[in-house]
Amino acid sequence: MDDQGTRHSATDRRRIIDELTATAAQQGGVVSRAQAYAAGLTRGELRAQLRARRWQRVWSRSICLHTGPLATRGAQWAAVFEGGDRAMLDGESSLIASGLEHYRSEAWRVSVPRGVKPLRGAGLDVRRTRRWSAEDRVATGVPRTRVPVAAVRAATWARSDKQAALLLTLPVQQGLTTAADVGRALLAVRRDRRRELMHAVVTDLVGGVRSLGELDVARQCRRRGLPVPDRQVVRRGKDGRYYLDVCWDDFHLVVEIDGIHHTWASSVVPDALRQNEIALGRSTVLRLPLLGLRVAADDFFAQVERGLRAGGWGRAA
Incomplete structure:
Protein backbone atom coordinates (compact mmCIF):
# COMPACT_ATOMS: atom_id res chain seq x y z
CA MET A 1 0.00 0.00 0.00
CA ASP A 2 1.13 3.59 -0.57
CA ASP A 3 0.99 6.39 1.99
CA GLN A 4 -2.73 6.91 1.23
CA GLY A 5 -3.52 3.23 1.53
CA THR A 6 -3.70 2.38 -2.17
CA ARG A 7 -2.10 -0.90 -3.16
CA HIS A 8 -0.55 -1.31 -6.64
CA SER A 9 -1.08 -4.59 -8.38
CA ALA A 10 2.00 -6.51 -9.48
CA THR A 11 1.20 -5.57 -13.07
CA ASP A 12 0.98 -1.86 -12.27
CA ARG A 13 4.14 -2.00 -10.21
CA ARG A 14 5.97 -3.71 -13.07
CA ARG A 15 4.71 -1.07 -15.52
CA ILE A 16 5.89 1.74 -13.25
CA ILE A 17 9.32 0.18 -12.80
CA ASP A 18 9.64 -0.39 -16.55
CA GLU A 19 8.82 3.28 -17.13
CA LEU A 20 11.41 4.37 -14.58
CA THR A 21 13.98 2.01 -16.06
CA ALA A 22 13.46 3.60 -19.49
CA THR A 23 13.88 7.06 -17.96
CA ALA A 24 17.00 5.99 -16.06
CA ALA A 25 18.52 4.60 -19.26
CA GLN A 26 18.62 8.18 -20.56
CA GLN A 27 20.09 9.51 -17.32
CA GLY A 28 23.01 7.23 -16.55
CA GLY A 29 20.92 4.77 -14.53
CA VAL A 30 19.49 7.45 -12.23
CA VAL A 31 16.05 8.96 -11.61
CA SER A 32 15.04 11.66 -9.20
CA ARG A 33 12.67 10.90 -6.35
CA ALA A 34 10.25 13.36 -7.96
CA GLN A 35 10.35 11.38 -11.21
CA ALA A 36 9.74 8.13 -9.32
CA TYR A 37 6.69 9.53 -7.54
CA ALA A 38 5.38 11.17 -10.72
CA ALA A 39 5.52 7.77 -12.45
CA GLY A 40 3.27 6.37 -9.74
CA LEU A 41 5.74 4.67 -7.42
CA THR A 42 4.75 5.03 -3.77
CA ARG A 43 7.14 6.00 -1.02
CA GLY A 44 6.63 2.61 0.54
CA GLU A 45 7.52 0.82 -2.71
CA LEU A 46 10.60 2.99 -3.07
CA ARG A 47 11.71 2.16 0.48
CA ALA A 48 11.13 -1.53 -0.25
CA GLN A 49 13.42 -1.44 -3.30
CA LEU A 50 16.13 0.25 -1.23
CA ARG A 51 15.75 -2.16 1.70
CA ALA A 52 15.96 -5.12 -0.66
CA ARG A 53 19.18 -3.56 -2.06
CA ARG A 54 17.90 -3.63 -5.61
CA TRP A 55 18.42 0.14 -5.84
CA GLN A 56 20.68 2.65 -4.09
CA ARG A 57 20.38 6.24 -2.92
CA VAL A 58 22.44 8.99 -4.59
CA TRP A 59 22.77 11.99 -2.28
CA SER A 60 19.30 13.01 -1.07
CA ARG A 61 17.13 13.43 -4.17
CA SER A 62 18.09 10.64 -6.56
CA ILE A 63 17.87 6.87 -6.86
CA CYS A 64 20.13 4.62 -8.93
CA LEU A 65 18.17 1.66 -10.27
CA HIS A 66 21.01 -0.80 -9.64
CA THR A 67 23.60 -1.34 -6.93
CA GLY A 68 26.73 -1.35 -9.06
CA PRO A 69 29.16 1.55 -9.54
CA LEU A 70 27.45 4.82 -10.41
CA ALA A 71 28.09 5.90 -14.02
CA THR A 72 29.59 9.33 -14.61
CA ARG A 73 26.49 10.43 -16.49
CA GLY A 74 24.34 9.21 -13.61
CA ALA A 75 26.36 11.27 -11.13
CA GLN A 76 25.92 14.32 -13.35
CA TRP A 77 22.15 13.94 -13.45
CA ALA A 78 22.00 13.29 -9.71
CA ALA A 79 24.04 16.43 -9.03
CA VAL A 80 21.60 18.49 -11.06
CA PHE A 81 18.61 16.93 -9.28
CA GLU A 82 20.11 18.05 -5.96
CA GLY A 83 19.96 21.66 -7.16
CA GLY A 84 16.30 21.58 -8.18
CA ASP A 85 14.32 22.39 -11.30
CA ARG A 86 16.49 25.33 -12.44
CA ALA A 87 19.86 23.77 -11.66
CA MET A 88 22.54 23.09 -14.27
CA LEU A 89 26.08 21.77 -14.30
CA ASP A 90 28.50 24.63 -14.64
CA GLY A 91 32.17 25.41 -15.05
CA GLU A 92 34.52 22.46 -15.42
CA SER A 93 31.69 20.01 -14.62
CA SER A 94 29.70 21.30 -17.59
CA LEU A 95 32.78 21.01 -19.81
CA ILE A 96 33.27 17.37 -18.78
CA ALA A 97 29.59 16.64 -19.44
CA SER A 98 29.99 18.23 -22.88
CA GLY A 99 32.85 15.89 -23.76
CA LEU A 100 36.04 17.48 -22.38
CA GLU A 101 38.72 14.81 -22.22
CA HIS A 102 41.87 14.35 -20.11
CA TYR A 103 40.53 16.46 -17.27
CA ARG A 104 39.02 15.46 -13.93
CA SER A 105 37.04 17.40 -11.35
CA GLU A 106 36.93 16.77 -7.61
CA ALA A 107 33.21 17.57 -7.32
CA TRP A 108 30.25 18.21 -9.60
CA ARG A 109 29.73 21.96 -9.70
CA VAL A 110 26.06 22.94 -10.05
CA SER A 111 24.79 26.49 -10.47
CA VAL A 112 21.42 27.58 -9.14
CA PRO A 113 19.74 31.00 -9.12
CA ARG A 114 19.28 33.17 -6.09
CA GLY A 115 16.77 31.87 -3.62
CA VAL A 116 17.86 28.23 -3.95
CA LYS A 117 19.68 26.70 -1.01
CA PRO A 118 23.34 25.83 -1.68
CA LEU A 119 24.36 22.26 -0.86
CA ARG A 120 27.69 20.61 -0.16
CA GLY A 121 28.44 16.93 0.03
CA ALA A 122 31.01 14.37 -0.98
CA GLY A 123 31.53 14.95 -4.70
CA LEU A 124 28.86 17.66 -4.84
CA ASP A 125 29.07 21.46 -4.95
CA VAL A 126 25.76 23.30 -5.51
CA ARG A 127 26.17 27.08 -5.45
CA ARG A 128 24.16 30.17 -6.18
CA THR A 129 25.53 32.43 -8.90
CA ARG A 130 24.45 35.93 -9.85
CA ARG A 131 25.32 35.05 -13.46
CA TRP A 132 22.68 32.29 -13.67
CA SER A 133 20.60 32.61 -16.85
CA ALA A 134 18.23 30.18 -18.54
CA GLU A 135 19.67 31.34 -21.89
CA ASP A 136 23.00 29.74 -20.99
CA ARG A 137 21.46 26.29 -20.70
CA VAL A 138 22.07 23.55 -23.28
CA ALA A 139 18.80 22.33 -24.78
CA THR A 140 19.52 18.58 -24.74
CA GLY A 141 21.13 16.03 -22.45
CA VAL A 142 22.06 16.64 -18.84
CA PRO A 143 21.20 20.26 -17.90
CA ARG A 144 24.41 22.27 -18.20
CA THR A 145 25.78 25.58 -19.37
CA ARG A 146 26.90 26.07 -22.96
CA VAL A 147 30.58 25.29 -23.51
CA PRO A 148 31.84 28.87 -24.05
CA VAL A 149 30.06 30.08 -20.92
CA ALA A 150 31.25 27.06 -18.93
CA ALA A 151 34.86 27.64 -20.03
CA VAL A 152 34.84 31.26 -18.91
CA ARG A 153 33.21 30.46 -15.56
CA ALA A 154 35.58 27.55 -15.00
CA ALA A 155 38.48 29.96 -15.52
CA THR A 156 37.09 32.46 -13.04
CA TRP A 157 36.58 29.72 -10.43
CA ALA A 158 39.91 27.95 -11.05
CA ARG A 159 42.33 27.44 -8.17
CA SER A 160 45.25 28.95 -10.07
CA ASP A 161 46.06 31.04 -13.14
CA LYS A 162 47.59 27.97 -14.75
CA GLN A 163 44.39 25.99 -14.33
CA ALA A 164 42.34 28.96 -15.60
CA ALA A 165 44.40 29.18 -18.78
CA LEU A 166 44.09 25.43 -19.28
CA LEU A 167 40.30 25.50 -18.91
CA LEU A 168 40.02 28.22 -21.55
CA THR A 169 42.36 26.43 -23.93
CA LEU A 170 41.30 22.77 -23.74
CA PRO A 171 37.71 23.21 -25.01
CA VAL A 172 39.00 25.06 -28.07
CA GLN A 173 41.82 22.60 -28.61
CA GLN A 174 39.42 19.64 -28.41
CA GLY A 175 36.91 21.20 -30.79
CA LEU A 176 34.09 21.68 -28.27
CA THR A 177 33.82 25.39 -29.07
CA THR A 178 35.65 28.15 -30.92
CA ALA A 179 37.95 30.81 -29.57
CA ALA A 180 35.60 33.47 -30.95
CA ASP A 181 32.66 32.04 -28.98
CA VAL A 182 34.73 31.94 -25.80
CA GLY A 183 35.67 35.55 -26.45
CA ARG A 184 32.03 36.54 -26.78
CA ALA A 185 31.18 34.76 -23.52
CA LEU A 186 34.07 36.57 -21.84
CA LEU A 187 32.53 39.95 -22.69
CA ALA A 188 29.87 39.26 -20.04
CA VAL A 189 32.54 39.30 -17.30
CA ARG A 190 32.76 42.89 -16.15
CA ARG A 191 34.76 42.41 -12.98
CA ASP A 192 37.00 39.54 -12.01
CA ARG A 193 40.53 39.24 -10.66
CA ARG A 194 41.52 37.14 -13.69
CA ARG A 195 39.81 39.25 -16.32
CA GLU A 196 43.09 40.55 -17.79
CA LEU A 197 44.62 37.07 -17.88
CA MET A 198 41.53 35.59 -19.52
CA HIS A 199 41.46 38.29 -22.17
CA ALA A 200 45.13 37.66 -22.92
CA VAL A 201 44.63 33.90 -23.27
CA VAL A 202 41.56 34.28 -25.47
CA THR A 203 43.37 36.83 -27.63
CA ASP A 204 46.11 34.26 -28.13
CA LEU A 205 43.51 31.67 -29.13
CA VAL A 206 41.59 33.95 -31.49
CA GLY A 207 44.58 35.09 -33.50
CA GLY A 208 47.60 37.33 -33.59
Whole structure:
Protein backbone atom coordinates (compact mmCIF):
# COMPACT_ATOMS: atom_id res chain seq x y z
CA MET A 1 0.00 0.00 0.00
CA ASP A 2 1.13 3.59 -0.57
CA ASP A 3 0.99 6.39 1.99
CA GLN A 4 -2.73 6.91 1.23
CA GLY A 5 -3.52 3.23 1.53
CA THR A 6 -3.70 2.38 -2.17
CA ARG A 7 -2.10 -0.90 -3.16
CA HIS A 8 -0.55 -1.31 -6.64
CA SER A 9 -1.08 -4.59 -8.38
CA ALA A 10 2.00 -6.51 -9.48
CA THR A 11 1.20 -5.57 -13.07
CA ASP A 12 0.98 -1.86 -12.27
CA ARG A 13 4.14 -2.00 -10.21
CA ARG A 14 5.97 -3.71 -13.07
CA ARG A 15 4.71 -1.07 -15.52
CA ILE A 16 5.89 1.74 -13.25
CA ILE A 17 9.32 0.18 -12.80
CA ASP A 18 9.64 -0.39 -16.55
CA GLU A 19 8.82 3.28 -17.13
CA LEU A 20 11.41 4.37 -14.58
CA THR A 21 13.98 2.01 -16.06
CA ALA A 22 13.46 3.60 -19.49
CA THR A 23 13.88 7.06 -17.96
CA ALA A 24 17.00 5.99 -16.06
CA ALA A 25 18.52 4.60 -19.26
CA GLN A 26 18.62 8.18 -20.56
CA GLN A 27 20.09 9.51 -17.32
CA GLY A 28 23.01 7.23 -16.55
CA GLY A 29 20.92 4.77 -14.53
CA VAL A 30 19.49 7.45 -12.23
CA VAL A 31 16.05 8.96 -11.61
CA SER A 32 15.04 11.66 -9.20
CA ARG A 33 12.67 10.90 -6.35
CA ALA A 34 10.25 13.36 -7.96
CA GLN A 35 10.35 11.38 -11.21
CA ALA A 36 9.74 8.13 -9.32
CA TYR A 37 6.69 9.53 -7.54
CA ALA A 38 5.38 11.17 -10.72
CA ALA A 39 5.52 7.77 -12.45
CA GLY A 40 3.27 6.37 -9.74
CA LEU A 41 5.74 4.67 -7.42
CA THR A 42 4.75 5.03 -3.77
CA ARG A 43 7.14 6.00 -1.02
CA GLY A 44 6.63 2.61 0.54
CA GLU A 45 7.52 0.82 -2.71
CA LEU A 46 10.60 2.99 -3.07
CA ARG A 47 11.71 2.16 0.48
CA ALA A 48 11.13 -1.53 -0.25
CA GLN A 49 13.42 -1.44 -3.30
CA LEU A 50 16.13 0.25 -1.23
CA ARG A 51 15.75 -2.16 1.70
CA ALA A 52 15.96 -5.12 -0.66
CA ARG A 53 19.18 -3.56 -2.06
CA ARG A 54 17.90 -3.63 -5.61
CA TRP A 55 18.42 0.14 -5.84
CA GLN A 56 20.68 2.65 -4.09
CA ARG A 57 20.38 6.24 -2.92
CA VAL A 58 22.44 8.99 -4.59
CA TRP A 59 22.77 11.99 -2.28
CA SER A 60 19.30 13.01 -1.07
CA ARG A 61 17.13 13.43 -4.17
CA SER A 62 18.09 10.64 -6.56
CA ILE A 63 17.87 6.87 -6.86
CA CYS A 64 20.13 4.62 -8.93
CA LEU A 65 18.17 1.66 -10.27
CA HIS A 66 21.01 -0.80 -9.64
CA THR A 67 23.60 -1.34 -6.93
CA GLY A 68 26.73 -1.35 -9.06
CA PRO A 69 29.16 1.55 -9.54
CA LEU A 70 27.45 4.82 -10.41
CA ALA A 71 28.09 5.90 -14.02
CA THR A 72 29.59 9.33 -14.61
CA ARG A 73 26.49 10.43 -16.49
CA GLY A 74 24.34 9.21 -13.61
CA ALA A 75 26.36 11.27 -11.13
CA GLN A 76 25.92 14.32 -13.35
CA TRP A 77 22.15 13.94 -13.45
CA ALA A 78 22.00 13.29 -9.71
CA ALA A 79 24.04 16.43 -9.03
CA VAL A 80 21.60 18.49 -11.06
CA PHE A 81 18.61 16.93 -9.28
CA GLU A 82 20.11 18.05 -5.96
CA GLY A 83 19.96 21.66 -7.16
CA GLY A 84 16.30 21.58 -8.18
CA ASP A 85 14.32 22.39 -11.30
CA ARG A 86 16.49 25.33 -12.44
CA ALA A 87 19.86 23.77 -11.66
CA MET A 88 22.54 23.09 -14.27
CA LEU A 89 26.08 21.77 -14.30
CA ASP A 90 28.50 24.63 -14.64
CA GLY A 91 32.17 25.41 -15.05
CA GLU A 92 34.52 22.46 -15.42
CA SER A 93 31.69 20.01 -14.62
CA SER A 94 29.70 21.30 -17.59
CA LEU A 95 32.78 21.01 -19.81
CA ILE A 96 33.27 17.37 -18.78
CA ALA A 97 29.59 16.64 -19.44
CA SER A 98 29.99 18.23 -22.88
CA GLY A 99 32.85 15.89 -23.76
CA LEU A 100 36.04 17.48 -22.38
CA GLU A 101 38.72 14.81 -22.22
CA HIS A 102 41.87 14.35 -20.11
CA TYR A 103 40.53 16.46 -17.27
CA ARG A 104 39.02 15.46 -13.93
CA SER A 105 37.04 17.40 -11.35
CA GLU A 106 36.93 16.77 -7.61
CA ALA A 107 33.21 17.57 -7.32
CA TRP A 108 30.25 18.21 -9.60
CA ARG A 109 29.73 21.96 -9.70
CA VAL A 110 26.06 22.94 -10.05
CA SER A 111 24.79 26.49 -10.47
CA VAL A 112 21.42 27.58 -9.14
CA PRO A 113 19.74 31.00 -9.12
CA ARG A 114 19.28 33.17 -6.09
CA GLY A 115 16.77 31.87 -3.62
CA VAL A 116 17.86 28.23 -3.95
CA LYS A 117 19.68 26.70 -1.01
CA PRO A 118 23.34 25.83 -1.68
CA LEU A 119 24.36 22.26 -0.86
CA ARG A 120 27.69 20.61 -0.16
CA GLY A 121 28.44 16.93 0.03
CA ALA A 122 31.01 14.37 -0.98
CA GLY A 123 31.53 14.95 -4.70
CA LEU A 124 28.86 17.66 -4.84
CA ASP A 125 29.07 21.46 -4.95
CA VAL A 126 25.76 23.30 -5.51
CA ARG A 127 26.17 27.08 -5.45
CA ARG A 128 24.16 30.17 -6.18
CA THR A 129 25.53 32.43 -8.90
CA ARG A 130 24.45 35.93 -9.85
CA ARG A 131 25.32 35.05 -13.46
CA TRP A 132 22.68 32.29 -13.67
CA SER A 133 20.60 32.61 -16.85
CA ALA A 134 18.23 30.18 -18.54
CA GLU A 135 19.67 31.34 -21.89
CA ASP A 136 23.00 29.74 -20.99
CA ARG A 137 21.46 26.29 -20.70
CA VAL A 138 22.07 23.55 -23.28
CA ALA A 139 18.80 22.33 -24.78
CA THR A 140 19.52 18.58 -24.74
CA GLY A 141 21.13 16.03 -22.45
CA VAL A 142 22.06 16.64 -18.84
CA PRO A 143 21.20 20.26 -17.90
CA ARG A 144 24.41 22.27 -18.20
CA THR A 145 25.78 25.58 -19.37
CA ARG A 146 26.90 26.07 -22.96
CA VAL A 147 30.58 25.29 -23.51
CA PRO A 148 31.84 28.87 -24.05
CA VAL A 149 30.06 30.08 -20.92
CA ALA A 150 31.25 27.06 -18.93
CA ALA A 151 34.86 27.64 -20.03
CA VAL A 152 34.84 31.26 -18.91
CA ARG A 153 33.21 30.46 -15.56
CA ALA A 154 35.58 27.55 -15.00
CA ALA A 155 38.48 29.96 -15.52
CA THR A 156 37.09 32.46 -13.04
CA TRP A 157 36.58 29.72 -10.43
CA ALA A 158 39.91 27.95 -11.05
CA ARG A 159 42.33 27.44 -8.17
CA SER A 160 45.25 28.95 -10.07
CA ASP A 161 46.06 31.04 -13.14
CA LYS A 162 47.59 27.97 -14.75
CA GLN A 163 44.39 25.99 -14.33
CA ALA A 164 42.34 28.96 -15.60
CA ALA A 165 44.40 29.18 -18.78
CA LEU A 166 44.09 25.43 -19.28
CA LEU A 167 40.30 25.50 -18.91
CA LEU A 168 40.02 28.22 -21.55
CA THR A 169 42.36 26.43 -23.93
CA LEU A 170 41.30 22.77 -23.74
CA PRO A 171 37.71 23.21 -25.01
CA VAL A 172 39.00 25.06 -28.07
CA GLN A 173 41.82 22.60 -28.61
CA GLN A 174 39.42 19.64 -28.41
CA GLY A 175 36.91 21.20 -30.79
CA LEU A 176 34.09 21.68 -28.27
CA THR A 177 33.82 25.39 -29.07
CA THR A 178 35.65 28.15 -30.92
CA ALA A 179 37.95 30.81 -29.57
CA ALA A 180 35.60 33.47 -30.95
CA ASP A 181 32.66 32.04 -28.98
CA VAL A 182 34.73 31.94 -25.80
CA GLY A 183 35.67 35.55 -26.45
CA ARG A 184 32.03 36.54 -26.78
CA ALA A 185 31.18 34.76 -23.52
CA LEU A 186 34.07 36.57 -21.84
CA LEU A 187 32.53 39.95 -22.69
CA ALA A 188 29.87 39.26 -20.04
CA VAL A 189 32.54 39.30 -17.30
CA ARG A 190 32.76 42.89 -16.15
CA ARG A 191 34.76 42.41 -12.98
CA ASP A 192 37.00 39.54 -12.01
CA ARG A 193 40.53 39.24 -10.66
CA ARG A 194 41.52 37.14 -13.69
CA ARG A 195 39.81 39.25 -16.32
CA GLU A 196 43.09 40.55 -17.79
CA LEU A 197 44.62 37.07 -17.88
CA MET A 198 41.53 35.59 -19.52
CA HIS A 199 41.46 38.29 -22.17
CA ALA A 200 45.13 37.66 -22.92
CA VAL A 201 44.63 33.90 -23.27
CA VAL A 202 41.56 34.28 -25.47
CA THR A 203 43.37 36.83 -27.63
CA ASP A 204 46.11 34.26 -28.13
CA LEU A 205 43.51 31.67 -29.13
CA VAL A 206 41.59 33.95 -31.49
CA GLY A 207 44.58 35.09 -33.50
CA GLY A 208 47.60 37.33 -33.59
CA VAL A 209 49.50 34.54 -31.89
CA ARG A 210 52.94 35.16 -33.28
CA SER A 211 53.02 38.93 -33.10
CA LEU A 212 51.62 39.03 -29.59
CA GLY A 213 54.02 36.36 -28.34
CA GLU A 214 57.04 37.99 -29.92
CA LEU A 215 56.23 41.36 -28.41
CA ASP A 216 55.78 39.74 -25.01
CA VAL A 217 59.15 37.99 -25.25
CA ALA A 218 60.90 41.24 -26.20
CA ARG A 219 59.16 43.08 -23.35
CA GLN A 220 60.10 40.40 -20.84
CA CYS A 221 63.71 40.44 -21.98
CA ARG A 222 64.01 44.19 -21.47
CA ARG A 223 62.44 43.92 -18.03
CA ARG A 224 64.87 41.16 -17.03
CA GLY A 225 67.99 42.80 -18.42
CA LEU A 226 68.42 40.23 -21.20
CA PRO A 227 69.41 41.15 -24.76
CA VAL A 228 66.42 41.91 -26.97
CA PRO A 229 66.05 39.25 -29.68
CA ASP A 230 65.63 39.64 -33.40
CA ARG A 231 62.09 38.81 -34.55
CA GLN A 232 60.74 37.06 -37.64
CA VAL A 233 64.23 36.23 -38.93
CA VAL A 234 64.16 34.53 -42.34
CA ARG A 235 65.94 31.25 -42.91
CA ARG A 236 66.13 29.07 -45.99
CA GLY A 237 65.43 25.38 -45.76
CA LYS A 238 65.04 22.47 -48.11
CA ASP A 239 61.47 23.48 -48.97
CA GLY A 240 62.03 27.22 -49.17
CA ARG A 241 61.96 30.06 -46.67
CA TYR A 242 60.73 29.85 -43.10
CA TYR A 243 60.60 32.32 -40.24
CA LEU A 244 61.99 32.06 -36.75
CA ASP A 245 59.81 33.60 -34.07
CA VAL A 246 62.65 35.11 -32.03
CA CYS A 247 66.37 34.45 -32.07
CA TRP A 248 69.75 35.70 -30.91
CA ASP A 249 72.10 34.97 -33.82
CA ASP A 250 75.18 36.08 -31.89
CA PHE A 251 74.44 33.56 -29.15
CA HIS A 252 73.08 30.73 -31.32
CA LEU A 253 69.74 30.65 -29.51
CA VAL A 254 66.26 30.37 -31.00
CA VAL A 255 62.94 30.48 -29.14
CA GLU A 256 59.91 29.07 -30.93
CA ILE A 257 56.63 30.39 -29.57
CA ASP A 258 53.92 27.75 -29.46
CA GLY A 259 50.33 28.88 -29.72
CA ILE A 260 47.42 26.47 -29.81
CA HIS A 261 47.92 25.94 -33.55
CA HIS A 262 51.16 24.09 -32.81
CA THR A 263 49.16 21.22 -31.30
CA TRP A 264 47.10 20.67 -34.44
CA ALA A 265 48.03 17.75 -36.66
CA SER A 266 48.62 19.96 -39.70
CA SER A 267 51.40 21.80 -37.84
CA VAL A 268 53.24 18.93 -36.18
CA VAL A 269 55.36 17.79 -39.15
CA PRO A 270 56.34 21.26 -40.49
CA ASP A 271 57.24 22.39 -36.97
CA ALA A 272 59.42 19.33 -36.39
CA LEU A 273 61.22 19.74 -39.71
CA ARG A 274 61.88 23.40 -39.03
CA GLN A 275 63.21 22.70 -35.55
CA ASN A 276 65.50 20.00 -36.90
CA GLU A 277 66.90 22.37 -39.54
CA ILE A 278 67.68 24.93 -36.85
CA ALA A 279 69.34 22.34 -34.63
CA LEU A 280 71.47 21.07 -37.52
CA GLY A 281 72.62 24.66 -37.98
CA ARG A 282 74.18 24.47 -34.52
CA SER A 283 71.62 26.63 -32.73
CA THR A 284 69.88 25.76 -29.49
CA VAL A 285 66.10 25.71 -29.84
CA LEU A 286 63.85 26.40 -26.87
CA ARG A 287 60.09 26.05 -27.05
CA LEU A 288 57.92 28.58 -25.26
CA PRO A 289 54.16 27.88 -25.12
CA LEU A 290 52.11 31.03 -24.99
CA LEU A 291 50.47 29.67 -21.87
CA GLY A 292 53.95 29.58 -20.38
CA LEU A 293 54.18 33.33 -20.85
CA ARG A 294 50.98 33.66 -18.84
CA VAL A 295 51.59 31.29 -15.96
CA ALA A 296 55.28 30.33 -15.75
CA ALA A 297 57.27 33.20 -17.25
CA ASP A 298 60.01 33.13 -14.60
CA ASP A 299 60.76 29.46 -15.24
CA PHE A 300 60.92 29.85 -19.01
CA PHE A 301 63.06 33.00 -18.97
CA ALA A 302 65.49 31.36 -16.56
CA GLN A 303 65.99 28.79 -19.33
CA VAL A 304 66.37 31.55 -21.92
CA GLU A 305 69.09 33.16 -19.80
CA ARG A 306 70.88 29.81 -19.47
CA GLY A 307 70.72 29.39 -23.24
CA LEU A 308 72.15 32.87 -23.81
CA ARG A 309 74.99 32.25 -21.34
CA ALA A 310 75.78 28.94 -23.02
CA GLY A 311 76.08 30.87 -26.27
CA GLY A 312 78.56 33.33 -24.83
CA TRP A 313 76.42 36.14 -23.41
CA GLY A 314 77.23 37.58 -20.02
CA ARG A 315 75.73 40.35 -17.96
CA ALA A 316 77.66 43.59 -17.81
CA ALA A 317 79.57 44.06 -14.58
